[in-house]
Amino acid sequence: MTGQAIDVVGIGNAIVDVLSQADDAFLEAQGLPKGAMTLIDAARAEELYSAMGAGVEMSGGSAANTMAGLASLGGQGAFIGKVRNDQLGGIFRHDIRTNGLIFDTPAATDGLPTARCLIFVTPDAQRTMNTFLGASVALGPEDLDAELIARAKITYLEGYLWDAPAAKAAFVQAAKIAHEAGRRVALSLSDPFCVERHRESFLDLVEAHVDILFANEVEICSLYKAADFDDALQHVRGHCEVAVLTRSEHGAVICSGEEIHVVDAEAVARVVDTTGAGDLYAAGFLFGYTRGKNLHDCGRIGAIAAAEVISHFGARPEVALAALVDKHLGHT
Amino acid sequence: MTGQAIDVVGIGNAIVDVLSQADDAFLEAQGLPKGAMTLIDAARAEELYSAMGAGVEMSGGSAANTMAGLASLGGQGAFIGKVRNDQLGGIFRHDIRTNGLIFDTPAATDGLPTARCLIFVTPDAQRTMNTFLGASVALGPEDLDAELIARAKITYLEGYLWDAPAAKAAFVQAAKIAHEAGRRVALSLSDPFCVERHRESFLDLVEAHVDILFANEVEICSLYKAADFDDALQHVRGHCEVAVLTRSEHGAVICSGEEIHVVDAEAVARVVDTTGAGDLYAAGFLFGYTRGKNLHDCGRIGAIAAAEVISHFGARPEVALAALVDKHLGHT
Numbered sequence: 001m002t003g004q005a006i007d008v009v010g011i012g013n014a015i016v017d018v019l020s021q022a023d024d025a026f027l028e029a030q031g032l033p034k035g036a037m038t039l040i041d042a043a044r045a046e047e048l049y050s051a052m053g054a055g056v057e058m059s060g061g062s063a064a065n066t067m068a069g070l071a072s073l074g075g076q077g078a079f080i081g082k083v084r085n086d087q088l089g090g091i092f093r094h095d096i097r098t099n100g101l102i103f104d105t106p107a108a109t110d111g112l113p114t115a116r117c118l119i120f121v122t123p124d125a126q127r128t129m130n131t132f133l134g135a136s137v138a139l140g141p142e143d144l145d146a147e148l149i150a151r152a153k154i155t156y157l158e159g160y161l162w163d164a165p166a167a168k169a170a171f172v173q174a175a176k177i178a179h180e181a182g183r184r185v186a187l188s189l190s191d192p193f194c195v196e197r198h199r200e201s202f203l204d205l206v207e208a209h210v211d212i213l214f215a216n217e218v219e220i221c222s223l224y225k226a227a228d229f230d231d232a233l234q235h236v237r238g239h240c241e242v243a244v245l246t247r248s249e250h251g252a253v254i255c256s257g258e259e260i261h262v263v264d265a266e267a268v269a270r271v272v273d274t275t276g277a278g279d280l281y282a283a284g285f286l287f288g289y290t291r292g293k294n295l296h297d298c299g300r301i302g303a304i305a306a307a308e309v310i311s312h313f314g315a316r317p318e319v320a321l322a323a324l325v326d327k328h329l330g331h332t
Numbered sequence: 333m334t335g336q337a338i339d340v341v342g343i344g345n346a347i348v349d350v351l352s353q354a355d356d357a358f359l360e361a362q363g364l365p366k367g368a369m370t371l372i373d374a375a376r377a378e379e380l381y382s383a384m385g386a387g388v389e390m391s392g393g394s395a396a397n398t399m400a401g402l403a404s405l406g407g408q409g410a411f412i413g414k415v416r417n418d419q420l421g422g423i424f425r426h427d428i429r430t431n432g433l434i435f436d437t438p439a440a441t442d443g444l445p446t447a448r449c450l451i452f453v454t455p456d457a458q459r460t461m462n463t464f465l466g467a468s469v470a471l472g473p474e475d476l477d478a479e480l481i482a483r484a485k486i487t488y489l490e491g492y493l494w495d496a497p498a499a500k501a502a503f504v505q506a507a508k509i510a511h512e513a514g515r516r517v518a519l520s521l522s523d524p525f526c527v528e529r530h531r532e533s534f535l536d537l538v539e540a541h542v543d544i545l546f547a548n549e550v551e552i553c554s555l556y557k558a559a560d561f562d563d564a565l566q567h568v569r570g571h572c573e574v575a576v577l578t579r580s581e582h583g584a585v586i587c588s589g590e591e592i593h594v595v596d597a598e599a600v601a602r603v604v605d606t607t608g609a610g611d612l613y614a615a616g617f618l619f620g621y622t623r624g625k626n627l628h629d630c631g632r633i634g635a636i637a638a639a640e641v642i643s644h645f646g647a648r649p650e651v652a653l654a655a656l657v658d659k660h661l662g663h664t
């Protein structure tokens with residue numbers, strides 16, 4: 001069976017989320033930029049965890065969440081990322097495999113513990129993330145399964161990985177393997193601060209290696225230092241095959257060559273926690289794309305998946321997304 | 333400040349829950365008795381975890397849940413229980429301390445890992461629990477903080493602890509310390525299978541050491557091999573100072589000497605997960621009791637706390653119970 005195509009292989013940080021409720025005063029007291037992802041070291045992680053209320057632990061990680069979403073939609077997926085051989089690493093591995101995903105990256109046997117992300121959810125449903133990358137920065141080119149990448153219609157990379165040197169190298173090599181096999185490469189910009197830190201190299205990466213780009217409004221504006229969304233839109237056109245630009249409750253704009261689609265967001269009765277919204281949008285879009293749907297339908301599936309994940313606590317779907325999509329879209 | 337009274341010290345298994353949704357067919361295929369707590373060994377825990385879907389990890393443990401509820405109600409509490417010095421042990425310690433509870437039992441530095449409970453929640457909101465006791469069975473008399481127990485108005489013991497020999501000894505010794513200090517001892521029977529396994533010794537324990545007994549209908553009937561609830565009620569009267577007998581949606585019956593109160597259950601819009609219902613009932617009752625409320629009001633507070641915890645996934649309160657009680661009962 002080796003050599004059989006799979007839909008998507010995600011490469012990203014292998015993280016366990018620790019979710020807790022907090023108010024704005026807490027964020028302020030701790031100096032946390034609301035809505036952003038901040039990288040923290042072990043000492044700060046310890047300090048912040050001590051200040052944090054009782055938590056709920058769930059597997060997370062941006063690309064890993066996307067892969068969990070893809071599997072829930074009925075797609076065949078795989079994940080490449082680095083955990084340590086510790087209890088949180090075991091939880092991460094169990095959860096991603098039990099979702100039906102391939103995950104065979106060997107755990108690190110020494111060095112830092114499995115990555116964790118301390119997430120504070122405020123009453124307005126915004127999430128503020130603080131990531132201790134731990135073992136996940138140990139991911140390097142040697143962890144890539146070239147045969148697996150060559151089998152995947154799409155190799156999906158999370159921008160967060162662009163912070164660690166070895167992971168960056170893995171990133172570029174994975175893109176090369178994919179393209180040599182005639183496959184597509186997708187990238188999510190992940191976070192405006194991440195884009196700020198690495199603007200030039202992200203521009204090079206998009207230009208040289210990326211076929212499908214995911215970004216939200218702030219990220220795409222930051223990437224091109226654009227004055228507004230429309231300005232950013234004009235910049236990105238022509239720089240990659242497909243650009244998927246998400247705008248929260250304002251829906252998404254998808255452009256490819258001369259095609260432009262504006263796709264509305266899916267209605268949500270009550271937004272509880274926006275953690276994972278972008279990850280699940282990407283899951284839905286990629287699922288549709290690998291199934292040959294038109295770009296508008298790809299966007300619709302993304303919107304449906306994102307709407308599910310923001311309607312509850314946590315970054316992974318709680319219901320079978322395949323059934324949800326059938327209900328909303330029918331068997332298209 | 334040592335010597336200052338606290339409300340309750342709970343002694344129990346220090347467990348991290350792993351919650352997952354499952355259907356009846358899964359329980360049947362795995363041979364799991366629905367609604368019960370089954371003790372499992374390391375190998376079975378591994379096997380069952382492999383078969384389990386993606387989980388959510390949260391601190392649990394029966395008496396520990398009760399203490400978390402007590403703290404949420406505004407009570408001063410402490411917990412005694414054994415974790416290993418591993419990641420799950422760290423999570424357990426963080427969560428209970430961040431609730432404002434005293435927890436100073438040293439972690440085991442070798443032996444089995446921190447206990448975990450694999451919980452399957454079926455669509456009817458029932459929970460089926462499978463506990464790998466791990467490090468928690470290492471709790472022994474040497475872990476008791478006699479000064480802490482003497483300071484607590486009530487020492488609260490979970491029946492689940494009665495499965496491990498060293499813990500049993502700790503249990504009896506704690507009761508003695510409490511009584512010598514002129515304090516009260518409470519016990520929860522925890523589980524009908526637990527009562528089955530240890531009926532005779534539980535009867536001795538209740539007779540010799542317990543002032544306040546918590547049991548649900550099945551447990552109290554099992555303890556006295558009673559034909560029905562009313563029969564069990566007649567047996568328990570006079571065998572301990574207060575008996576708190578919970579009957580799920582049928583409310584609770586509380587008896588003490590000649591006093592008998594029938595207290596209705598609190599209405600719940602939608603029961604999501606019954607995990608922790610009994611633990612939180614005990615929390616509410618004990619909080620009221622330590623504050624000198626009458627038995628009917630103690631039962632009402634128990635019902636309010638239980639109603640909150642069954643309205644969401646997980647065994648610990650999601651909102652400040654003190655505010656909830658104020659809203660329902662007023663400042664009594």
